[in-house]
Amino acid sequence: MPKATPPDEGARMVPPIGSDQGDGARLPADFVAVAVTTCGAEFAARPDGGQDIVMAEKRTEDPAAVAALAAALLLPDLPGTAPACTADAVVLPWFVLHDANGGWVRPGVPHDDCRKPRREVLAALSALRGSSVSQTPIGEATSALSARTGCADTHADMIAVSAGFGTEAAPATAPPAEAAQLRLCLYHVPESQLGGGKPAGTLRSGTVLTAEAWSALRAVFPPAAKAAPCAEASDSFALLQPVTSGPATYVELSGCGRTMQDGAGLAAGDPKLTAAILTAAS
Secondary structure, three states: OOOOOOHHHOOOOOOOOOOOOOOOOOOOOOOOOOEEEEEEEEEEEOOOOOEEEEEEEEEEOOHHHHHHHHHHHOOOOOOOOOOOOOOOOOOOOEEEEEOOOOOEEOOOOOEOOOOOEOHHHHHHHHOOOOEEEEEEEEEEEEOHHHHHHOOOOEEEOHHHHHHHHOOOOOEOOOOOOOOOOEEEEEEEOOHHHOOOOOOEEEEEEEEEOOHHHHHHHHOOOOOOOEOOOOOOOOOEEEEEEEOOOOOOEEEEOOOOOOEEEOOOEEEOOOHHHHHHHHHHHO
């Protein structure tokens, strides 16, 4: 990206509420824009099926789109006297406008009655269809394992969370037999997370159970019985989640082997259930 422009060309601006684009000097009325460059974070697919978060730089030279943004940026601020405003933040991409001589400006953005960017600016930015100039990876969004299994890369151990808060809710039995498809995800809780208020597990395997596998697994779910007090932390757990929608069921794979369904209390587990889950996931 180009170096920062001098203050009189629109740099060193104070961002408006909920925006990372400046609220200082506006686009000069005599500036004739011929292109727009935007920078922002987006997802990019990897060959292995996962996704990266990248900082993408794009350039738009479509005359109509560039002119629409320039016109929107020349609009005045509204009074900022709306009687009620929503609390959602509006985050704009970093953008600059270029002229035909190679100069550029990063202008401030006119705001509406809620001190948010005017909708005309938002519409003009949304209409930009720039060509990619560069993509710089800044982090992994989704692993290949997550993409392949449909399981989240990380998930909170809700049994540990519930045990920490305590609950008087009655325990539940297995997920309903009529559940069409269940996704089974296995998580490992690193030692650094054990004993915390909301330990997070990292995905180690996952699959969508066949009808036969789910039938065999459900057959070894123990009857609903309140779990005994437990002081032993579990370093792994399983998550059973309907593919479409429905409550999740958690099973400790070590420690006390307790189970829990969303909205219900902690239930006693059974070693047979743990073994069946590991078999189904293999």
